[in-house]
Amino acid sequence: MRTLLVASAVAVAAAGLAGCGEKQPVTVYKQGQYQGKPDARPWENDLFKGDKLAWERAVKARNTGQNEYAKAAQ
Amino acid sequence: MARMKFLCDAERCIECNGCVTACKNEHEVPWGVNRRRVVTLNDGLPGEKSISVACMHCSDAPCMAVCPVDCFYKTSEGVVLHDKDLCIGCGYCFYACPFGAPQFPQDGAFGLRGKMDKCTFCAGGPETDHSATEFRKYGRNRLAEGKLPACAEMCSTKALLGGDADIIADIYRTRVLKRGKGSEVWGWGTAYGKPERAPTPPAGAKS
Numbered sequence: 001m002r003t004l005l006v007a008s009a010v011a012v013a014a015a016g017l018a019g020c021g022e023k024q025p026v027t028v029y030k031q032g033q034y035q036g037k038p039d040a041r042p043w044e045n046d047l048f049k050g051d052k053l054a055w056e057r058a059v060k061a062r063n064t065g066q067n068e069y070a071k072a073a074q
Numbered sequence: 075m076a077r078m079k080f081l082c083d084a085e086r087c088i089e090c091n092g093c094v095t096a097c098k099n100e101h102e103v104p105w106g107v108n109r110r111r112v113v114t115l116n117d118g119l120p121g122e123k124s125i126s127v128a129c130m131h132c133s134d135a136p137c138m139a140v141c142p143v144d145c146f147y148k149t150s151e152g153v154v155l156h157d158k159d160l161c162i163g164c165g166y167c168f169y170a171c172p173f174g175a176p177q178f179p180q181d182g183a184f185g186l187r188g189k190m191d192k193c194t195f196c197a198g199g200p201e202t203d204h205s206a207t208e209f210r211k212y213g214r215n216r217l218a219e220g221k222l223p224a225c226a227e228m229c230s231t232k233a234l235l236g237g238d239a240d241i242i243a244d245i246y247r248t249r250v251l252k253r254g255k256g257s258e259v260w261g262w263g264t265a266y267g268k269p270e271r272a273p274t275p276p277a278g279a280k281s
Contacts, residue, residue: 032138032139032141032144033144034144034145034146034147034157035143035144035145035157035160036144036145036147036156036157036159036160036200037157037159037200037201038200039147039149039155039198039199039200039201040202040203040218041149041150042149042151042197042203042215042217042218042220043218044203045203045204045218046204047204047218047219047220048218048220054220055220056075058220058221059075059217059220059221059222059237059238060075060238060241062220062221062222062227062237063222063237063238063241063242064241066222066226066227066232066235066236066237066242066245067244067245067248068232069245069248069249069252
């Protein structure tokens with residue numbers, strides 16, 4: 001009888017403490033590392049030959065060209 | 075140079091679909107794939123508004139976060155691109171994207187889902203610039219030619235602006251100030267306003 005009581009007490013304690021070991025059910029997502037092939041930068045080609053400033057000038061000219069208020073002022 | 079972004083001015087967009095056509099023509103996009111599309115709100119009602127939507131090249135892109143094979147990368151100009159050789163066509167990016175940008179070609183029978191295709195900001199992909207392989211997989215690489223995306227450059231009313239975020243935000247701000255209208259649409263004061271100037275120190279104060 002005593003053995004049964006001890007066994008049931010241990011079982012209840014184990015069941016009660018089982019919840020204490022639970023981890024947070026919230027998944028933390030981590031940004032992965034890119035696994036694909038490397039890509040060249042837009043100025044690293046035959047056209048700009050690595051001249052970043054020339055590429056930036058070309059893109060900036062097109063960028064500002066979208067502003068027709070600036071065009072009208074010229 | 076700041077990050078590359080698109081901005082569509084709903085006051086100017088006339089739903090001509092010129093941007094959609096320009097994109098399809100420039101990259102020879104297959105049938106059923108729409109890298110860009112025009113969305114109209116309150117269609118047919120007075121005061122309807124249209125905007126052109128494609129990949130917005132998010133600063134914190136959800137497609138990059140959910141991709142199980144990590145095939146996405148971001149260039150130094152802030153353009154979100156992906157490696158089609160690595161893509162498994164699972165469609166997670168499609169569910170994650172709030173703009174519906176990722177597209178999947180439906181080739182063959184049984185609705186087979188091919189590898190993901192999306193707007194590249196006309197910046198090609200991870201292949202040799204201007205090569206036939208790059209064109210076949212990702213379309214033309216206009217950025218490497220010193221040009222901006224075809225959709226923005228072809229826009230007849232200049233509703234769709236594309237390029238350096240600082241410059242296009244400046245262009246949009248100028249428009250809003252000139253016409254006195256439009257700030258309510260995008261909240262430019264908070265999103266695109268210039269940083270507040272630091273208060274000038276009183277004369278004789280030590281810095």
